[in-house]
Amino acid sequence: MKVIGSIDHETRCKHYHTERDRIAIKFYCCGQYYPCYQCHAEHGCGNPEVWPKSMYNQQAVLCGACGTELTIQQYLDSGSVCPSCHASFNPGCSLHAHLYFENKHAT
Template identity: 65%
Template sequence: MYIKGIEVRGSILDDETRCSHYHSDKDRIAIRFYCCGIYYPCYQCHEEHGCAETKVWPKTQFGEKGILCGSCKQELTIAEYLNCHSVCPECGAEFNPGCNLHKHLYFDV
């Protein structure tokens, strides 16, 4: 699937990047994986469809764009996402606060 010209891979269910693994109303982000540079809705989608060499974003790269808001389609930096308190800083759409439980799978925190 392409969103504003950005490819998002995985078991995607809709244009807000919900996937077969995470599909609540608040599941509306995709993460650009550091290892391959491709956006996926979640770590499970990356495991199923990705590069098989998962690497987390190092802290020195937190200024890079690595999150796609499925609501407004804006790319956020990793720092913006980690500090946004589960609300998109661009459009105010709520993100799933439960994603904080998985941030160590994506970022060096």
């Protein structure tokens, strides 16, 4: 799976590169995976749009540890752990959920 802006095999980028920064998100507007909203701003389509809640059943989150594509709802319900390989995700990503998903607000 190609992740635009990724700097390693677990989808980390120059903006977010801690041990737990290992997801990429398929942007609704262009259908491409990026590690973060900043990578999309730098390399993306220039027209950011969030996933509508009615489409939370779509696979749009990639686990960088095992390559599993999660639905948005699976990711949101994951408790920051991949349901497939049990790798930890960065719980701080929830602060940016509103940039990717409709009706998700920064906490």
